[in-house]
Amino acid sequence: MTKPLFRKVVIFGVGLIGGSFALALRRMNAVDEVVGFGRSAQTLVQAQQLGIINRSGSDLAAELGDADLVLLATPVGQMAEIMARIAPHLGAHTLITDGGSTKCDVVNDAYKHLAAHISRFIPAHPIAGSEQSGATSARADLYQNKKVILTPLPENSTDTVARVRLAWELCGALVSELTPKQHDEVFAAVSHLPHLLSFALVHDLAQRENRDLLLSFAASGFRDFTRIAASSPEMWRDISLANRDALLIEMGRYMSELETLRNALAEADGNKLEEIFSIARSVRSNWTSQ
C-alpha cells in the first residue's frame, strides 16, 4: 500500500463542501483520519454516522498540532473567528485551505489572523455549489469534473500549492488559478449577481396578494431561473457582504442594462429588443458549462 497523502485532515464545517471533500479523500484512501469541528453537535454526529468524519474534535490544541491539512468549510462570515481560534494551535507543517465562495475577504482575514502561518495558507474555491446544504447532501463525487480555483499568495511556496492542488485533484476536480481579486470580480459577475437577481424575483412575487395564483402558473422557465433562490440565505448574506465592492459594481451595470431594456420597451422599439435578445441568445447558445 502506498502511503496516503495526509495522515490527518481537520475540517471545520462538515456540510456540503467540507463533507464532500472528506468523503472524496477517504474514498481515494488519501487520508488516514478525518476530524470534524462544527457549531452543531447534531451535525457532527450525523457526519460520523454518514462516514464523512472518523470522529468529531473537541480540543483544538490536541487536534491541530499534528494535522497535515485544515479545511475551513464554513460560511465565509465565520472564517475570521475560526482562523483566530486555530492560529495558536496549528502545527509547523500544517497546510490550511478553505472552501469560501469569495477570496479577497478570506485572504485579508488570513493575513490578519493566520499571519505566522500565511506561507501555508492556500485559498481555494470549489465551484460545486448547490441549493442544498448540510452533511446529508455531501457526496464523494461532488467535485468530479468540477472546477476548483486556487488563489495562491506570494508567500506560498510552490510545494505547498502543489500539495493542496493534489488534494483537490484527488477529489476529481479540475484545478485552475486566479488572483484573489480576479476571482472575486469573475464570480460577482457570473455567480453572485445571478443569485441576487433570482432571490429578488422570488421575493418580489412573495409579497403579492395573488402569490398563489401567480405561482400556480409558473412553469419551467421560472423553475430554472429561480432554482438558486432556494440557496442558503446565511451563506449568500455572507458572500454578498464579503464581495460587496465587486457586487455593487455588477448590480449597477445590470440596473443600467435593465434601464436600457425598459426604455426600449416603453418606446416599443422592437429592433432594439430583438438586437439585445439576439446577442444574448447567441452567446448563451455557444456557451457550454464545463
Next chain:
Amino acid sequence: MTKPLFRKVVIFGVGLIGGSFALALRRMNAVDEVVGFGRSAQTLVQAQQLGIINRSGSDLAAELGDADLVLLATPVGQMAEIMARIAPHLGAHTLITDGGSTKCDVVNDAYKHLAAHISRFIPAHPIAGSEQSGATSARADLYQNKKVILTPLPENSTDTVARVRLAWELCGALVSELTPKQHDEVFAAVSHLPHLLSFALVHDLAQRENRDLLLSFAASGFRDFTRIAASSPEMWRDISLANRDALLIEMGRYMSELETLRNALAEADGNKLEEIFSIARSVRSNWTSQ
C-alpha cells in the same frame, strides 16, 4: 372505429407549438387530415417528412371553408395579418384557436380581423415553451401534463369552448381558464419578466472584454438562470411588445426590488439581506412546478 374529433385541422406555423399539437392529435387519431401553412416552404416540407402535417396548403380559400379547426401557432406579431387573410375564407362552423403567449393583444386583433367569426375564436396559451423552436423540435408528448390556459370570450358558446378544451385535453394538457387580462398580468410576472432578466444578464456579460474568461468560470447556477436566454429573439420581441403594459409594470416593481437590495448591500445591512433571501428561499422551496 369512432369518428375522429376533427376531420380537417389547418395549422399556421408548424414549429414547436403547432407541430406538437398536430403530432399529438394525430397520435390520438383525433384528426383525419392536418394541413400546414407557413412562411418557409422548407419548414413545411420538413414538417411533412416528420409526419406533422399530411400536406402543406397553398390556397386559403380551398382549405379553410371545410376546416373544423384552425390553429394560429405563429409568433404573436404575425397573428393580426394572418387573421385578416383567413377571415374571408373561414367556414361557418370553423373553430379558431391560437397558441400565443399573450392574450389581450391577440383578442384585440381577433375582434378587429375575425369579427364575423368571433363567437368561434377561443384564445389559448399552452404553457409548454422551450428555448427550442422549429418543426424538428415538435414532439407528440410536448403537452403531456402541461397547462393550457383558455381565455374564452363572452361571445363564445359553451359548446365551442368545450370542443377546443377537448382538443387540448386529447394532447394530454391540463386545461384551465382565465380572462385575457388576468392571463397577461400573471405571465408578465412569472414568465415574461424572468425572460427579460435572463436576456439582460447574458447581454451584459456579452459586452465585456473579458467575456470568455467570465464564461469559462460560469457554473450550474448561471446555466439554469440563463437557459431561457437562449429562447427565440423574434418570439420574445413580439411577446414583450404585445404585453408591454403589464411587463413595464413588472419591470418597474423589479427595479425597485433591486434598488432595495442594492441599498441593503451598500449599507452592509446583513439582516435585511438575509431576510429577503430567507423569504425567497422559503417560497421557492415550497413551490413545485406542475
